[in-house]
Amino acid sequence: MIDPKFVERIAQEVSGTTEQVIAAIDLLDAGTTIPFIARYRKDVVGGLTEAVLERIAERSKYFTGLMNQRAGVLKAVEKQGKLDDALRSAIMACVDKTALEDLYLPFKKRRPTKATLARQKGLEPLADLLWLQNPAVQDIEMVAEEFVRPEKLISSVEEALEGARYILAERLTMNAQLRAAIRERMLN
Numbered sequence: 001m002i003d004p005k006f007v008e009r010i011a012q013e014v015s016g017t018t019e020q021v022i023a024a025i026d027l028l029d030a031g032t033t034i035p036f037i038a039r040y041r042k043d044v045v046g047g048l049t050e051a052v053l054e055r056i057a058e059r060s061k062y063f064t065g066l067m068n069q070r071a072g073v074l075k076a077v078e079k080q081g082k083l084d085d086a087l088r089s090a091i092m093a094c095v096d097k098t099a100l101e102d103l104y105l106p107f108k109k110r111r112p113t114k115a116t117l118a119r120q121k122g123l124e125p126l127a128d129l130l131w132l133q134n135p136a137v138q139d140i141e142m143v144a145e146e147f148v149r150p151e152k153l154i155s156s157v158e159e160a161l162e163g164a165r166y167i168l169a170e171r172l173t174m175n176a177q178l179r180a181a182i183r184e185r186m187l188n
Contacts, residue, residue, distance in 0.1 A: 035050060123163040
């Protein structure tokens with residue numbers, strides 16, 4: 001059965017009652033066709049039209065998929081040992097797949113990136129210094145000189161700073177709130 005909060009959301013979207021939505025979903029799950037429900041089960045679904053029933057079917061399918069995806073994300077993050085209460089709550093609060101994907105992104109297995117390679121070379125402390133924008137650090141290039149290590153294939157200050165920038169760029173792209181804000185800004 002679909003989550004009650006999703007039933008309420010569908011009911012609001014179609015301007016119906018939760019009882020109508022539950023009845024429609026039950027009939028659809030039993031294999032009853034939309035035209036049949038609209039014509040012969042009007043009394044059960046409170047007179048919902050075919051268009052509304054199609055919308056209910058579409059949203060029910062979407063939210064069922066979201067619930068399954070949410071369970072998969074919880075399982076995957078828990079398997080990595082990185083699931084805490086705050087993340088669990090954020091995942092359970094997701095009402096769209098895009099937000100769920102944004103939350104899962106930092107935990108996805110992916111091929112090594114330039115940021116990963118920079119971390120392996122020991123450039124994360126330099127990235128942290130850049131991230132914090134400490135006013136006490138006057139000359140970042142002088143600080144970056146400490147990270148020049150030919151044995152780790154960092155042969156210049158520019159390479160050290162470039163690696164740190166890759167790490168910072170990845171941090172920003174993995175931030176779910178920032179991704180949502182940018183998406184909102186771009187779409188509106």
